[in-house]
Amino acid sequence: MEPPVITIKELAKLLDLSPTTVSRVLSGNAKKYRISESTEKLVKKTAKQYQYEPNQIARNLRLKETNTIGLVIPDISNLFFANLARIIEIELRKRGKLILLSDTHDSSDLENETLMFLFGRKVDGILIAPVGLTSEHLRRFTHVPMVMIDRYFTKLPIPYVSTNNFEGAYVATQYLINKNHSKIACIQGLVNTISNKERVRGFQKAIDDNGISSEDIRICGTDFSIENGYNTTKKLLKQASSLTAIFTLGNQIAIGAMRAIKENGLKIPEDISIISFDDQAYFDLTCPPLTTIRQPIDLIGTEAVSVLFDLMDGKQAESKILPAKLIERSSVKDFNPPSRSASADEKNGLIPRSSIPK
Amino acid sequence: MEPPVITIKELAKLLDLSPTTVSRVLSGNAKKYRISESTEKLVKKTAKQYQYEPNQIARNLRLKETNTIGLVIPDISNLFFANLARIIEIELRKRGKLILLSDTHDSSDLENETLMFLFGRKVDGILIAPVGLTSEHLRRFTHVPMVMIDRYFTKLPIPYVSTNNFEGAYVATQYLINKNHSKIACIQGLVNTISNKERVRGFQKAIDDNGISSEDIRICGTDFSIENGYNTTKKLLKQASSLTAIFTLGNQIAIGAMRAIKENGLKIPEDISIISFDDQAYFDLTCPPLTTIRQPIDLIGTEAVSVLFDLMDGKQAESKILPAKLIERSSVKDFNPPSRSASADEKNGLIPRSSIPK
DNA sequence: ATGAAAGCGCTAACAC
DNA sequence: GTGTTAGCGCTTTCAT
Numbered sequence: 001m002e003p004p005v006i007t008i009k010e011l012a013k014l015l016d017l018s019p020t021t022v023s024r025v026l027s028g029n030a031k032k033y034r035i036s037e038s039t040e041k042l043v044k045k046t047a048k049q050y051q052y053e054p055n056q057i058a059r060n061l062r063l064k065e066t067n068t069i070g071l072v073i074p075d076i077s078n079l080f081f082a083n084l085a086r087i088i089e090i091e092l093r094k095r096g097k098l099i100l101l102s103d104t105h106d107s108s109d110l111e112n113e114t115l116m117f118l119f120g121r122k123v124d125g126i127l128i129a130p131v132g133l134t135s136e137h138l139r140r141f142t143h144v145p146m147v148m149i150d151r152y153f154t155k156l157p158i159p160y161v162s163t164n165n166f167e168g169a170y171v172a173t174q175y176l177i178n179k180n181h182s183k184i185a186c187i188q189g190l191v192n193t194i195s196n197k198e199r200v201r202g203f204q205k206a207i208d209d210n211g212i213s214s215e216d217i218r219i220c221g222t223d224f225s226i227e228n229g230y231n232t233t234k235k236l237l238k239q240a241s242s243l244t245a246i247f248t249l250g251n252q253i254a255i256g257a258m259r260a261i262k263e264n265g266l267k268i269p270e271d272i273s274i275i276s277f278d279d280q281a282y283f284d285l286t287c288p289p290l291t292t293i294r295q296p297i298d299l300i301g302t303e304a305v306s307v308l309f310d311l312m313d314g315k316q317a318e319s320k321i322l323p324a325k326l327i328e329r330s331s332v333k334d335f336n337p338p339s340r341s342a343s344a345d346e347k348n349g350l351i352p353r354s355s356i357p358k
Numbered sequence: 359m360e361p362p363v364i365t366i367k368e369l370a371k372l373l374d375l376s377p378t379t380v381s382r383v384l385s386g387n388a389k390k391y392r393i394s395e396s397t398e399k400l401v402k403k404t405a406k407q408y409q410y411e412p413n414q415i416a417r418n419l420r421l422k423e424t425n426t427i428g429l430v431i432p433d434i435s436n437l438f439f440a441n442l443a444r445i446i447e448i449e450l451r452k453r454g455k456l457i458l459l460s461d462t463h464d465s466s467d468l469e470n471e472t473l474m475f476l477f478g479r480k481v482d483g484i485l486i487a488p489v490g491l492t493s494e495h496l497r498r499f500t501h502v503p504m505v506m507i508d509r510y511f512t513k514l515p516i517p518y519v520s521t522n523n524f525e526g527a528y529v530a531t532q533y534l535i536n537k538n539h540s541k542i543a544c545i546q547g548l549v550n551t552i553s554n555k556e557r558v559r560g561f562q563k564a565i566d567d568n569g570i571s572s573e574d575i576r577i578c579g580t581d582f583s584i585e586n587g588y589n590t591t592k593k594l595l596k597q598a599s600s601l602t603a604i605f606t607l608g609n610q611i612a613i614g615a616m617r618a619i620k621e622n623g624l625k626i627p628e629d630i631s632i633i634s635f636d637d638q639a640y641f642d643l644t645c646p647p648l649t650t651i652r653q654p655i656d657l658i659g660t661e662a663v664s665v666l667f668d669l670m671d672g673k674q675a676e677s678k679i680l681p682a683k684l685i686e687r688s689s690v691k692d693f694n695p696p697s698r699s700a701s702a703d704e705k706n707g708l709i710p711r712s713s714i715p716k
Numbered sequence: 717a718t719g720a721a722a723g724c725g726c727t728a729a730c731a732c
Numbered sequence: 733g734t735g736t737t738a739g740c741g742c743t744t745t746c747a748t
Contacts, residue, residue, distance in 0.1 A: 007725060018735045023727060034733055051498065056478040057419045058725030061740050066415065068479075071459070076447065082440035089434065089461045093468075098475060101429070101459040103447045110451075117456055120414040121426075140409070226639060258643050281584060285616050287645035365741060376719045381743060392717055416741030419724050720747080731736075 006050045015039075015046055022047075026054065060122065069097045069308070070118035072128040074106045074151075074190075078224065078252055079280050080297065081129065084149065087301030088127060095309065097124065104131055106190060106223065112137045119144065125308045132193030145311040149304045151193045152319070159317045161304040165195050165277075168293040168324030169202025172247055172275050175291070175326060177210050180335040181245040181273060184217050187232045187257060189224035189250045199249045199277055218243075221253065229256020237264050244335050245273040251280045254290060262287075269333035279327050289329035296322045364408045373397075373404055380405075384412065418480065427666070428476035429457045430486040432464045432509075432548075436582065436610055437638045438655065439487065442507065445659030446485060453667065455482065462489055464548060464581065470495045477502060483666045490551030503669040507662045509551045510677070517675045519662040523553050523635075526651040526682030527560025530605055530633050533649070533684060535568045538693045539603040539631060542575050545590045545615060547582035547608045554582075557607045557635055576601075579611065587614020595622050602693050603631040609638045612648060620645075627691035637685050647687035654680045 008026070012019040017039065024033045025043040035043075046052075060066045069092055073081045089099055100123055102114040108131045115137070118126060125145040130138065132151040142157055152160030176184055186203045189196045200219060207217055218240060221232045229248060233256065236243060246261075248254040254276035261268055268274055268288055276283075279294035303320050310317045366384070370377040375397065382391045383401040404410075418424045427450055431439045447457055458481055460472040466489045473495070476484060483503040488496065490509040500515055510518030534542055544561045547554045558577060565575055576598060579590040587606060591614065594601060604619075606612040612634035619626055626632055626646055634641075637652035661678050668675045 008727095009725070019725090020727080020736080021734055024734090027727080036733060039733085053474060053478050055419075055480065055725050056475075057415060057424065057480050058740090059727080061413075061415045061419050061724090061742090062726045062728085064740075068458075075444070076434070077437070077441045077444040079435070079437065079440070082437070083435045085459075086433070086435040086461060089459065090463075098479070099459045100426075101443075101447065101457045103444060105448075116411060117414075120411050121456070122413065122415050255640050255643060262643070282613050282640055282644065285613060285620070285645060286640065286643045287647075289645075366743095367741070377742080378719055378744080379717085382718090385743080394717060397717085413741050416724090417743080419726090419740090420742050420744085422724075718748085720745105722743105722745085724742090726740090727738100729736105729738085732734085 005055075006052050007055065008052075011043075011047060011050065011052055014050075015043060017043070026052070064122070065124055066122050067097050068100050068121065068123045070100045070102065070114075070121075070123040070126040070128070072102045072104060072111065072114055072118070072126065072130070074104050074129055074131055075224070076101070076103045078250075080150075080251060080278050080295070083297045084129075084301050087298045088305055091302055091305035095305075106131050108134050108137070115141055125312050127304055127308060132190065132195070145308060147304050147308045147311065147317070149300060151195050153194065159307050159311065159319045161300050161307060161320045161322070162195065163295040163300065163324050164321045165198035165324070166202040166205070168277060168295070169199040169247075169249070170206045171202075171324070171326050172277065172293050173203045173206035174210075175328075176245050176247065176273065176275060176332060177206060177212070179245075179273070179332050181332075182212050182216050183240070183242045184212075184245045184247060185236050185240065185243055186217065186219045186247045187221040187229060187236075187249060187253050188219060189221065189228075189253060191222060196249060203247060221249070224250040224252055226252045226256040226259075229253035229258075230260045231256070233257040233260035234264075237261070237266070243272065245275070245332065248274065248276040251276060251278040251283075251292075254278075254283075254292075258286065258290075268331050273332040273335065275332055277324075283327075284329060286331075288331050290331045291329045292327045294325045294327050296324070363413075364410050365413065366410075369401075369405060369408065369410055372408075373401060375401070384410070422480070423482055424480050425455050426458050426479065426481045427455045428460065428472075428479075428481040428484040428486070430460045430462060430469065430472055430476070430484065430488070432462050432487055432489055433582070434459070434461045436608075438508075438609060438636050438653070441655045442487075442659050445656045446663055449660055449663035453663075464489050466492050466495070473499055483670050485662055485666060490548065490553070503666060505662050505666045505669065505675070507658060509553050511552065517665050517669065517677045519658050519665060519678045519680070520553065521653040521658065521682050522679045523556035523682070524560040524563070526635060526653070527557040527605075527607070528564045529560075529682070529684050530635065530651050531561045531564035532568075533686075534603050534605065534631065534633060534690060535564060535570070537603075537631070537690050539690075540570050540574050541598070541600045542570075542603045542605060543594050543598065543601055544575070544577045544605045545579040545587060545594075545607060545611050546577060547579065547586075547611060549580060554607060561605060579607070582608040582610055584610045584614040584617075587611035587616075588618045589614070591615040591618035592622075595619070595624070601630060603633070603690065606632065606634040609634060609636040609641075609650075612636075612641075612650075616644065616648075626689050631690040631693065633690055635682075641685075642687060644689075646689050648689045649687045650685045652683045652685050654682070 008019045012022045030040040104111040111131050129150040135153040148160035248257050275291045277293045279292040283290040307317045366377045370380045388398040462469040469489050487508040493511040506518035606615050633649045635651045637650040641648040665675045
């Protein structure tokens with residue numbers, strides 16, 4: 001199992017040339033340095049023959065660039081980030097960059113550690129969806145080209161690309177209200193992250209604009225996980241019996257919420273309506289198909305990469321807030337009592353929520 | 359925007375010490391070289407003060423190890439791989455390694471290119487779910503520690519960790535047959551990959567073992583995408599009107615298939631039953647909840663990393679085939695004509711498939 | 717208890 | 733057209 005590695009020096013000796021010449025040919029600068037065609041050919045042929053592959057580490061050290069971009073995200077198994085990672089990978093590959101991936105599991109400590117690592121690796125740039133709870137540790141890295149995606153901090157001199165979370169949440173909430181819901185729970189994600197805060201703000205604004213009493217609504221939940229969606233919904237169903245609709249602030253929260261609702265023998269939307277932030281491919285197949293606010297994931301990815309490259313080129317880089325879009329399916333019913341027909345749950349001996357008086 | 363980078367040399371000058379001493383302290387070898395406690399403390403303090411962070415590139419060049427593992431997968435936005443990536447990330451982080459991620463989009467060319475890149479980056483090891491169509495290009499990299507996950511080649515001297523695809527598919531098919539299905543279509547993934555071939559083999563074996571005529575079954579489809587699931591199902595529904603069950607060989611294929619079935623106004627499982635390879639978190643929420651064959655994703659990830667580290671330690675490394683598990687939900691009905699009740703589709707003017715005679 | 721010097725593999729001034 | 737040399741930042745013999 002002999003590693004068949006050949007260096008430029010060895011190649012040079014083999015060819016009875018200097019490493020310089022070999023290097024020049026192999027990095028495509030033969031013309032520029034007027035290397036004779038015969039040597040150029042010979043070098044290339046021999047390199048191929050010996051399967052020469054440049055040692056990028058040495059190259060990086062010399063050139064002070066690594067063609068590597070750090071991608072730092074909170075959870076690669078969340079389809080939102082997985083999809084984002086995919087589009088980013090495509091964009092970066094086009095530009096000849098490789099991804100150094102780090103999953104922070106929503107831990108600021110891991111994030112900080114990771115950034116130190118990436119910094120040590122001399123990545124050319126960083127694309128980060130920060131955990132979002134603290135921002136100060138990011139300041140140390142403002143000298144490396146960095147753009148924040150999804151989650152961000154406005155007070156940092158670091159550009160960002162994200163969804164218009166406020167507007168998306170406002171639209172979702174208004175949609176619920178238009179369908180005559182007023183007893184609404186909002187199950188939020190990681191509490192102090194900006195995307196969460198903006199969504200909550202949008203929710204709250206719509207509630208206020210419509211003159212709905214703050215006693216009618218609930219804002220609860222702790223993070224973007226399935227478990228949070230599940231546990232919070234379970235609690236809500238136990239406590240707030242008059243609830244008619246739930247707004248989940250993330251795709252995984254929605255899964256957990258739907259699971260809890262189902263387990264409790266309730267029907268969506270007959271007994272309780274649900275709408276979620278962040279659309280995913282399978283939401284048209286759930287029971288029932290889920291009404292959502294879709295984020296422009298591909299656009300976020302391409303824009304983020306584009307902004308990062310502007311930054312690396314020393315150009316001016318502007319933050320971008322991209323619009324979200326309501327995808328209407330059938331998980332929200334027009335809550336207009338009295339209900340037209342008894343739901344299937346009566347068979348299970350459960351009191352259908354739709355018959356509970358306001 | 360001055361990059362606050364300080365090197366060991368500068369630190370040494372500042373401290374009026376040699377780079378050697380500084381290096382020794384900073385790499386935790388103060389004791390070993392009997393550095394005086396006072397200098398040790400001073401060095402550490404100053405390093406911290408100046409936020410010294412070792413240049414890993416230089417370190418790598420010298421040490422010939424990068425603490426980086428290449429992770430090569432066909433599609434990071436496929437939840438199977440996203441989940442795999444997550445568990446692998448966790449395991450590698452425990453061991454102080456970073457991930458160089460590459461998405462090959464099921465292209466052997468990209469895969470080959472990527473491997474060259476990774477090789478040039480001198481990754482310590484490679485975890486790869488190869489595209490799986492060709493294997494020869496992998497031979498060039500047999501000198502770097504590598505383990506294949508999910509897809510693999512038995513003829514290569516490279517260990518692998520995967521699911522027992524044959525058995526899983528056999529169980530799924532037998533399950534269908536036990537429910538009295540015989541007109542079954544199998545929508546496959548990327549045709550020549552081993553995971554696909556093994557699943558098809560399991561399907562075929564169950565068919566044969568039960569004496570079902572090959573004319574009753576269909577094996578079609580091209581790859582693991584949602585689109586393939588959708589298009590193939592559309593075609594099947596048009597052509598094979600007597601079909602009673604579909605076995606999809608991947609989670610994304612299942613999404614596409616369900617979407618096509620739904621679009622055609624058919625009901626699962628009343629009109630057509632469906633079972634899928636590769637369970638995902640949301641499959642208990644689809645309409646109806648999907649019966650699946652679950653792969654032990656976490657185990658695949660931890661085992662793969664463990665085998666890779668054995669390899670890197672020069673130890674013997676064994677391939678592993680892990681068991682799959684049937685998750686029974688409600689997308690397969692007992693196909694026992696005559697049907698008990700007319701389905702809802704009659705309202706739409708559609709002839710329910712369940713009433714089509716064998 | 718500490719330092720000098722060499723070298724990892726590459727590229728780029730600066731020769732000629 | 734091609735070669736010499738130096739150096740990227742680090743670690744590690746070998747010295748003292």
